Each structure stands twice: as structure tokens, then as C-alpha cells.
Amino acid sequence: MSAATPTIALVGNPNCGKTALFNALTGSRQKVANYPGVTVEKKTGRLTTPAGRSLQIVDLPGTYSLRARSPDEEITRDVVLGRLEGEAAPDLIVCVADATNLRLALRLALELKRVGRPVMLSLNMMDIARKRGIEIDADRLARELGVPVVSSIAVRRGGIDALLAKIDSAVANLPVAGAASWQVPDAGELRGGQHEADRLLRIVVRRSGERDLGTARADAVLLHPVAGLVILLAILFIMFQAVFAWARPAMDAIAAGFTWLGALVGAAPLPDLLKSFLKDGLIAGVGSVIVFLPQIVILFFFILVLEDLGYMARAAFLMDRIMGGAGLHGRAFIPLLSSFACAIPGIMSTRVIDDRRDRLTTILVAPLMTCSARIPVYTLIIGAFIPDRDVWGFVGLQGLVMFGLYAAGIVGALSVSFVLKRLIWRHSVGEPFMLELPDYKIPQARSLAIGLWTRATIFLKRAGTTILSMMVLIWVLASFPQPPEGATEPAISYSLAAMIGSAIQPITEPLGFNWQINVALIPGMAAREVAVGALGTIYAIDGGEGAAEKIGQIVAGQWSLGTALALLAWYVFAPQCASTLAVIRRETGSWKWMWVTFFYMLALAYVAALITYQVARAFGGG
Amino acid sequence: MSSKPTIALGDARVGFRGRIEALAVEGAGIGLPGPELERRLIELGFVEGADVELLHQGLFGSDPIAVRVAHATIALRRREAMAILVSAEVPS
Numbered sequence: 001m002s003a004a005t006p007t008i009a010l011v012g013n014p015n016c017g018k019t020a021l022f023n024a025l026t027g028s029r030q031k032v033a034n035y036p037g038v039t040v041e042k043k044t045g046r047l048t049t050p051a052g053r054s055l056q057i058v059d060l061p062g063t064y065s066l067r068a069r070s071p072d073e074e075i076t077r078d079v080v081l082g083r084l085e086g087e088a089a090p091d092l093i094v095c096v097a098d099a100t101n102l103r104l105a106l107r108l109a110l111e112l113k114r115v116g117r118p119v120m121l122s123l124n125m126m127d128i129a130r131k132r133g134i135e136i137d138a139d140r141l142a143r144e145l146g147v148p149v150v151s152s153i154a155v156r157r158g159g160i161d162a163l164l165a166k167i168d169s170a171v172a173n174l175p176v177a178g179a180a181s182w183q184v185p186d187a188g189e190l191r192g193g194q195h196e197a198d199r200l201l202r203i204v205v206r207r208s209g210e211r212d213l214g215t216a217r218a219d220a221v222l223l224h225p226v227a228g229l230v231i232l233l234a235i236l237f238i239m240f241q242a243v244f245a246w247a248r249p250a251m252d253a254i255a256a257g258f259t260w261l262g263a264l265v266g267a268a269p270l271p272d273l274l275k276s277f278l279k280d281g282l283i284a285g286v287g288s289v290i291v292f293l294p295q296i297v298i299l300f301f302f303i304l305v306l307e308d309l310g311y312m313a314r315a316a317f318l319m320d321r322i323m324g325g326a327g328l329h330g331r332a333f334i335p336l337l338s339s340f341a342c343a344i345p346g347i348m349s350t351r352v353i354d355d356r357r358d359r360l361t362t363i364l365v366a367p368l369m370t371c372s373a374r375i376p377v378y379t380l381i382i383g384a385f386i387p388d389r390d391v392w393g394f395v396g397l398q399g400l401v402m403f404g405l406y407a408a409g410i411v412g413a414l415s416v417s418f419v420l421k422r423l424i425w426r427h428s429v430g431e432p433f434m435l436e437l438p439d440y441k442i443p444q445a446r447s448l449a450i451g452l453w454t455r456a457t458i459f460l461k462r463a464g465t466t467i468l469s470m471m472v473l474i475w476v477l478a479s480f481p482q483p484p485e486g487a488t489e490p491a492i493s494y495s496l497a498a499m500i501g502s503a504i505q506p507i508t509e510p511l512g513f514n515w516q517i518n519v520a521l522i523p524g525m526a527a528r529e530v531a532v533g534a535l536g537t538i539y540a541i542d543g544g545e546g547a548a549e550k551i552g553q554i555v556a557g558q559w560s561l562g563t564a565l566a567l568l569a570w571y572v573f574a575p576q577c578a579s580t581l582a583v584i585r586r587e588t589g590s591w592k593w594m595w596v597t598f599f600y601m602l603a604l605a606y607v608a609a610l611i612t613y614q615v616a617r618a619f620g621g622g
Numbered sequence: 623m624s625s626k627p628t629i630a631l632g633d634a635r636v637g638f639r640g641r642i643e644a645l646a647v648e649g650a651g652i653g654l655p656g657p658e659l660e661r662r663l664i665e666l667g668f669v670e671g672a673d674v675e676l677l678h679q680g681l682f683g684s685d686p687i688a689v690r691v692a693h694a695t696i697a698l699r700r701r702e703a704m705a706i707l708v709s710a711e712v713p714s
Contacts, residue, residue, distance in 0.1 A: 064665040103693040104667050187657060190664040198671070198692075211690065219695075223688060225681035317697045321682040330686075432654060432702045434666060437688055437695040 005046075006171050007056045007088065009079055011112060012096035013105050014062035015310065015438035017124040019043075021096055021152065022059040023447050024160050032454050041351075042075075049168045050161070058090065064104055066111055067184055070354040080115055081182065092170055093119045094163075099129035099136060099151070100212070100439065102205060106197035107190075109145065114182040119147045120170055122163055126151040128441075135206040144200050215310075215439040222311070223437075228318050235311075236337070239302045243295050243341055243372070250294035258287030276479060277472075284533060285471025285526065286464070292342060293459065295372050299341040300455045301448070303334065303349075308443035313435055320433050326414040327421025329353055330433050332362040336413065339369035343580045345455070347587050355431035361420050363587060364597055365413040367580050368573065370406045376529040377571050378405055384556040385564040401568075408572045412604065474523045478534070490539075497522045511570065511606070512563035512613040521576065528576045562616030569612040574605035631674060631689065632704035638676040640708040642668060642691075647705045659705060666698075667691045668706055 012018040022030070026045025043059040060079055061072035068074035075084075082089025095112050097105030102123075112119050123129075123136060142149040148170060152163040185193070222228050262279045270278070306312050312334060320330030328336075331353045339346030346366045353359040386398050476496075483494040492498055501518035508518055516535065524531030532551065539554050555564070575581060575598045585594040628643045645663060647656035654662070668674075668691055677695065678688040686699045 065661075067661065067665075069662075101694055104665070107665075185661075187660040187664060190661055191669055194664055194667065194669045195671075198669075201693075211695075215695075219678065219688075223678040225679065229681060313697065317678075317686060317688060318680065320686050320697075320699070321680045432659065432662065432699060433686055434662060434696065434698045434702065436666065437697050 005054050005056045006091040006174070007058060008092045008094055008167065008171075009058045009060055009090035010094050010096055011060050011076060011080060011108070012062060012124075013064055013098070013101075013108060013436075015313075015436065016062065016096050016098040016101075016105060018062060018096040019059060020444060020447050021122065021124055021160075021163075022057060023450050025057055025164075027450075030450075032458065047164075049164050049171075051168045051172075053168060053171060055167070055171065064108060065185070065190070066115075066182065070351075072351055073354075080112070080117070089117060091118070091174055092167065093117050094167070095119060095121050096124050097121060098438075099123040099126045100132060100134060102136075103194075103197060103201060104436075106145075106200055107193045109147070110193045110196060111182070111185065113145075113147065116181065118170060118174060120166060121145065121147055121149045123149065123151045132210070132212065133207050137204040141200065141204040144203060212439040218440055219314075219437075222314055223317065228314070232315055232318050235306070239299070239337075242302065243298050247294035247298050251291050254291045254293065255287065258283055258291070261287075273479070273482075277475060280479075281472055281475030282468070285475065285530070286468055290460070292372055293456065295341050296345060296459050297452060297456055299338060300345070300452055303338065304448055304451045305443050308441065308447065310438040310440045313437050316433075316435065317437065324433075327417045328361060328365075328414075329355065329358040329431060331435070332358065335362050335366060336369055339366040339371060342371050342373070343367040343369065343577065344583050345459070347580070347583050350587065357425055358431050360588065360593065361417045361425075363584055364420065364593070364600075365417045367575065367577065367584075367597065367601065368409050368413040368416065370409040370572070371528075371577075373528040373577065374405075374571055376532050377524075378402060378568065380532050380535075380552055380555070381564050381568055384552040385559075385561055405568060405572055408569075408608075412573060416600070416604075471526050474526045474530075478519075478523055492519060492534075510613065511609040512560065512566045512617070513570075513609075514559070514563070516558075517563070517567060521574075524576050525578050527579070528571065531576070560616075561621040562613045565616050565621070566609040566613035570605045570609040572605070573601055573608050575601035626709040628707040628709050630704045631676070631706040631708050632687075632700040632702070634676050634703075634708065636676050636679050636687075638674075638708075639711040640674055641711065642670050642672045642674060642706060643709050644670060644707045645705055646707055654702075659702065663702070663705065666696050667694055668696075673711075674706075674708055 010018050010022055022043065022045065025047050029047065030043060030045035032041050032043050045057045045059075047055055047057060049055060058079065060076040063073045063076045065073075066077045066080060068077040078084045079087060080090065080093060093112055093115065095105070095109045097109065109119065109121050121141070123138065126136075129136065136151075138149045138151060148166055150163050150166040152160060222231060262283045265275060265278045265283060268275065303312075306315070316330040316333055319333040323330055323332055332350070334352070335346045335350045337346075338349055343366045346369065347363050350359050350362045350366070353362060382398050382401050386401050389397050391397050391400060474497075477500070478492050478495050478497040480496060481494060483489070483491045487494060497519050498515070500522060501515045504518055505515055513521075516539065520531045520534040523534040535555065536551050539551065539558075559567075581594050581598060584597050585591060588594070626643060630646075631638075631642075634640075645660050645668065647660045647663075672692045673690075675690040676687055677690050680686050684700070686697055687703060688695055688697045689703070
């Protein structure tokens with residue numbers, strides 16, 4: 001066998017507790033990367049067995065069969081079969097099965113045996129099975145199946161030892177890889193496999209198949225046609241409340257930290273250009289992205305808890321028909337929901353959608369959901385132009401406008417997907433909606449912490465690479481050429497950004513945008529909210545305490561209401577986020593879809609702003 | 623093997639209990655090609671002889687449905703469930 005560290009692949013059905021087992025085995029010694037060429041996450045970790053052997057563990061995306069249907073499942077198949085370039089086939093396949101739900105897992109185990117690699121079956125969640133009175137004759141199962149079977153309790157460290165010992169002895173006597181006899185199974189083979197799995201179940205399991213009482217009771221309410229939807233909406237409401245309200249103190253603290261850092265650099269005895277690069281380019285740029293970390297962490301906390309609970313599949317069930325009306329798949333619900341915080345994690349989470357077209361539709365419309373980076377811009381303009389009074393006696397007008405902007409984004413997203421599905425892809429077959437509704441489980445704090453940590457590092461890494469380089473580019477555009485000696489205008493007026501701003505003036509004139517707005521839109525490409533800071537620079541306001549308020553006062557004096565409303569309409573639709581476009585490029589694996597997104601959003605933004613400005617002008621708001 | 627009267631699971635109501643008699647994926651007017659749909663249904667445990675119970679349904683058009691099939695609960699749309707022919711459990 002290979003002299004290198006032996007590799008063990010974890011394969012199993014979705015929701016079988018595979019990731020919890022992976023976390024228990026590797027703890028924090030795990031890495032998340034991407035498989036080359038595709039965007040499927042590659043989770044690997046190292047561990048040392050009680051016998052002192054060093055092993056590499058790969059956690060593969062959950063699947064019901066090696067017959068891959070989504071990019072995720074293709075990775076599982078290719079890794080297991082050793083087809084992936086640069087990756088040897090695993091030395092041992094551990095098939096992870098939920099002991100309370102063995103039926104589909106046993107069929108998968110039978111299929112895995114045909115791969116020609118050593119296979120071991122790990123019965124996960126034995127503690128829950130025992131509590132429910134399910135008895136499994138593991139020895140008999142091992143004999144019938146012809147592979148070692150071990151019980152493990154992923155959540156308790158002690159439950160892992162038996163598994164490790166078995167892995168140890170299996171790795172010590174690895175057989176020479178047998179011939180792989182796996183072929184894409186047809187319906188007959190699958191059916192035969194399931195019948196064989198059912199036969200095994202009858203022999204080795206007692207009291208299986210009974211519904212979990214707790215799950216049945218919870219579903220009676222949570223999947224109730226009416227009450228279920230109401231509860232889902234309530235959960236979403238709490239989630240949003242949390243993302244916006246709970247994150248506030250942490251975001252303020254991070255913003256203050258970066259302001260302080262900027263001031264520190266500003267006061268340092270450095271050449272002005274270098275100072276500007278550090279302060280306005282690096283610190284302000286990276287700070288404006290990292291400030292969203294608390295929101296992303298809170299959002300993912302909710303997503304991971306709901307996922308681990310087993311609620312996410314229910315949410316997709318409840319929303320399927322509603323989303324289907326707009327040509328979206330039920331599973332698109334979570335990605336679109338995430339996009340309210342930020343389109344980047346939203347687009348990344350579209351990986352759960354099997355069908356390529358369904359996934360593409362979701363990716364294309366996700367940036368239309370109102371992300372948190374739009375909020376500073378909305379707040380600035382609403383604060384400056386919309387009077388703070390109540391309508392109908394109890395609803396704040398400012399809040400109502402904010403709500404209207406959110407609604408416009410949602411309606412926009414649904415309309416675009418409707419058009420895509422009904423007009424452009426109408427000849428394609430509808431992807432069926434089929435998924436397992438797993439039993440509810442209490443999320444494990446440890447798994448949750450590891451999941452959050454992974455998400456946060458992915459986000460920070462991106463802020464440190466892609467977004468940072470964009471920021472530097474935009475700083476260059478906004479800083480060069482340098483103003484001449486004795487310049488009276490703000491420095492940015494002499495820059496490339498200003499030249500571009502003036503050059504596109506004829507195009508944005510009908511929208512009521514002045515050159516200052518045009519210039520602010522350019523750094524706003526890095527991240528939407530940067531436009532606020534850029535406006536500050538252009539109108540020569542020093543940052544720091546109360547800067548946003550001052551900008552508000554100035555724009556209120558300089559812009560017409562029509563211009564302000566048009567800019568709001570622009571921001572609902574415009575593709576003002578280079579990182580989102582970069583993620584679309586990466587996730588779709590093509591420049592084409594990135595440009596499609598860019599231009600359709602640009603067109604929508606232009607038309608929306610044009611109509612808004614012209615209508616406002618007609619009513620005397622120009 | 624059996625000549626029991628069957629209905630399509632896609633036509634069943636909440637509370638229906640029965641057994642899968644056959645998968646009839648041809649000409650069911652379904653988006654996916656028949657053999658592909660058949661394989662997907664089997665992978666989720668819909669094979670002949672399995673016990674089914676219709677547990678829940680959605681608000682609009684009573685769609686999708688949640689079905690207990692042997693040991694697991696699977697959500698699917700009625701359109702696809704039309705391919706699953708079931709016989710009603712005879713009350714004993």
C-alpha cells in the first residue's frame with residue numbers, strides 16, 4: 001500500500017451524522033479547501049489512532065448512491081473511485097449510517113462494497129437508537145454484509161474509541177485493492193440492492209421503522225399547512241431581528257477599531273501617498289468588509305442550528321410550492337434567505353441544489369435580495385430625504401420606505417427567475433423536488449462551533465484576498481493621477497475615477513445622477529457601502545464620528561428628491577459588488593454567467609432609476 | 623404478483639396507508655425521463671413491497687407531500703408521486 005499517510009473516506013446518506021463524526025474524529029485539526037476546478041468543499045483532517053498511526057480523513061458530501069446527480073455527489077463518486085486527478089483512491093471507506101434510519105444506508109453500503117476498496121460500516125447515533133428501543137445485531141450484520149461493523153456515538157468522545165480501534169486494525173491489514181466492479185447501476189440493480197438491504201434489516205434489526213414520537217409530534221405542528229408556514233415566518237422574523245439588532249454592537253466596535261487604526265496611521269510620520277494607501281485603501285477597504293463578520297456569524301449560527309435540528313428540509317418543504325410559482329426550487333429558499341445578509345454565502349450555499357439550471361437561476365437572482373451592505377446607503381439617503389413621520393398614524397414613513405426597498409428586491413428576484421424559467425428555459429424538464437425529512441436532533445455545541453469557525457475563516461480569507469485586491473485597485477483609480485500643485489478641489493476630482501465619472505455623465509444624466517454620484521459608484525463597486533465613504537471624500541468630509549450624518553446633511557442640500565429616489569432604485573438592482581461577481585464566476589465556473597448577471601442587473605438598475613427619476617421629476621421632485 | 627386494486631400515491635390523501643405495488647414511470651407526464659425518475663425513487667426507498675403512509679401535505683394545491691416509506695420520511699411532489707402505485711391497507 002501507499003507509504004504515505006493512509007486516507008480514509010467517510011461516505012454516507014445526507015443527515016446521517018457524518019459531519020458530526022468527522023468533527024469528533026478530527027476536532028480542530030481539519031482543513032476546508034475546494035476541489036480543483038469545482039467549488040465543492042473538500043474537508044480533510046488528520047488524526048492519530050490509539051496505536052499511534054497517523055491517518056488522513058476525508059469527509060465527503062452526503063449521497064444516496066454513487067450515481068452522482070449534483071456536483072457534490074460527483075465528488076463523492078470520483079473520490080471513492082479514485083478518479084480524481086492528483087488524489088489516490090481512499091485506503092479505507094467508512095460508510096456512516098444513522099442507526100435509527102438504516103434502510104437506505106444499507107443499500108449504499110452494498111453499493112460501496114463493489115468499489116473494490118476495503119469498506120467498514122459505522123453505525124452512528126446508537127445511543128438514540130437504543131433509547132428508542134431499536135436493537136441491532138451488529139455481529140450478524142457484519143457476517144451478512146461481509147464487512148466490519150462498528151457502533152459509534154459521534155457526540156461522545158468515548159464512543160469514538162471503538163471506531164478508532166477498528167480502523168486501526170483495518171488499516172494494519174489493508175488488503176491489496178480488489179478489482180472494482182462498480183458500474184452505474186440501473187433501476188433493476190438498485191431495486192435488487194434495496195430488496196437485499198430490506199432482507200438484512202429483517203434479520204438484524206428489531207423494532208426498526210417506528211416513527212420517532214418527538215418528531216411525529218413536532219411535525220404535526222411544524223408541517224401543518226397553515227401553522228407550519230406561520231411558524232416559519234416567525235423564525236425568519238427572529239432571524240432578521242437577530243442579524244440586524246444583535247450584530248449592531250459588535251459591528252460598531254469593529255468599525256470603531258478600524259477608524260482608530262486609520263487615525264493612528266493618519267497621525268504617523270509617513271509620506272502622504274503611503275498614508276492614504278494604508279488608511280483609505282487598506283484599512284478602510286478591509287474594514288468595510290470585516291464589519292459584516294458579526295452579521296455573517298449570526299446568520300450562519302441560525303442556518304447551522306436549523307440545519308442540525310433537521311428543520312431546513314422542512315422549510316424547503318413548506319416553501320416549495322410558493323417558490324415553484326416563480327420557477328424556483330424549494331431548496332433555493334435557504335440560499336436566497338442567506339443572501340439577505342450577503343449574496344456571497346447565499347451563492348455558495350446553492351450547492352445543495354442538484355439541478356444545474358435550478359442552481360443557476362438561484363445564483364443569478366441571489367444578488368437581488370437586499371444584502372446588508374446596501375443598508376448604509378439606504379439609511380443615508382432615507383435619513384436625508386424621507387421625513388421622519390408616521391403614516392396612517394402608526395407606521396414610520398422611513399421604515400416603510402426601507403420595507404419597500406426590500407420588497408422591490410424580492411419582487412425583482414422572483415420576476416427574473418420567472419422570466420428565466422418560463423421564457424428562456426421553458427423546454428427544460430422540471431427538476432423533481434425530493435428530499436428526506438430527517439428526524440429532529442438536538443444540535444451539538446461542538447459541531448456548531450466548528451461550523452461557525454469554518455464559515456468565519458472562509459469569509460475572512462476572502463476579505464484578505466479578493467476583496468483586498470479590489471480595494472487596492474479602486475484606491476489606485478481614486479488616487480491617480482495626483483492633484484496638481486495648489487489644487488483647490490478634493491484630490492479625487494483629478495483622479496481616474498473622476499474622469500470615468502465625468503465620462504459616463506451623459507449616460508447617467510437621465511437618472512438625475514451628478515458626477516459626484518458617478519464617482520462614488522466606482523469605489524462602490526468594491527462593496528456597496530463604500531459609496532457612502534466615497535461621497536464623504538468627494539464632498540471633502542473627514543471620516544470619524546458623525547461623518548455619515550454630515551454627509552446626509554450635505555447631500556440633502558445638494559441633491560433633488562428625484563435624484564435621491566433614483567439612487568435608491570439604482571441600488572436595489574445594480575451589480576455594485578465585485579466580490580459577488582467574483583463568486584458567481586467561481587461558482588458557475590464560467591465568465592459568461594458572471595457577465596450575464598452583471599448586464600441584466602445593470603439594465604434593471606438603469607431602467608428602475610430612469611423611471612423613478614423621470615416620474616419624480618414629472619411630479620416636481622426633479 | 624398481486625391483483626389488488628391500486629391507486630397512484632399522488633392521488634392519495636393525508637392519512638392514507640398502504641403498500642407499494644409497482645412503479646409506473648412511463649408516460650406519467652413527468653418532467654424526468656422515466657428510467658431516471660425510477661432510479662431516484664428507488665434510491666429514496668420507494669420499492670415494491672414497502673409500506674407507505676401519507677403524513678403531511680402543503681397548503682397550496684395540497685402539494686408537496688411528506689410520505690413515510692418504510693423507515694424514512696420523504697418529501698416529494700404529487701407529480702412525481704403519480705408514478706408510485708399503491709394498494710390501500712385493508713383495515714384488519
